[in-house]
Amino acid sequence: MHEVLLDDECGGELIELTPRCPKCRSPRVESRHLARRFGGAIGAIVGTTGGVAAALAGAEIGFLGGPIGALLGVTAGVVIDGIVGGAAGCAAGSRLGDGIDRNILHNRLCRDCGHAFSDRA
Numbered sequence: 649m650h651e652v653l654l655d656d657e658c659g660g661e662l663i664e665l666t667p668r669c670p671k672c673r674s675p676r677v678e679s680r681h682l683a684r685r686f687g688g689a690i691g692a693i694v695g696t697t698g699g700v701a702a703a704l705a706g707a708e709i710g711f712l713g714g715p716i717g718a719l720l721g722v723t724a725g726v727v728i729d730g731i732v733g734g735a736a737g738c739a740a741g742s743r744l745g746d747g748i749d750r751n752i753l754h755n756r757l758c759r760d761c762g763h764a765f766s767d768r769a
């Protein structure tokens with residue numbers, strides 16, 4: 649499975665104070681953002697899917713106005729709703745994942761000793 653690179657496209661990196669490794673006190677600690685990346689990717693997929701589904705539902709109504717109207721409605725609706733839904737879903741998912749990273753997962757990884765730890769250990 650290839651990595652979905654949505655992290656920097658929806659909100660960017662948060663400025664964070666870098667903690668020190670609780671094991672070796674090294675400042676060379678990196679954030680893994682596991683849940684945040686996962687949440688952003690899932691959110692984008694769900695948001696895009698939801699947006700497209702909403703656009704297609706609107707298109708069914710559009711058929712009542714004739715095939716040309718439906719075609720225009722589908723094209724514009726899918727593109728716009730997909731983009732808006734994807735961006736909103738990505739942002740929401742990233743925010744949710746960020747909270748999970750901070751509170752639940754071992755989000756920090758020491759580059760010197762490889763020790764993984766949480767922000768609120």
Ligand SMILES: [Zn+2]
Nearest residue numbers: 669672758761
């Ligand atoms: Zn360490």
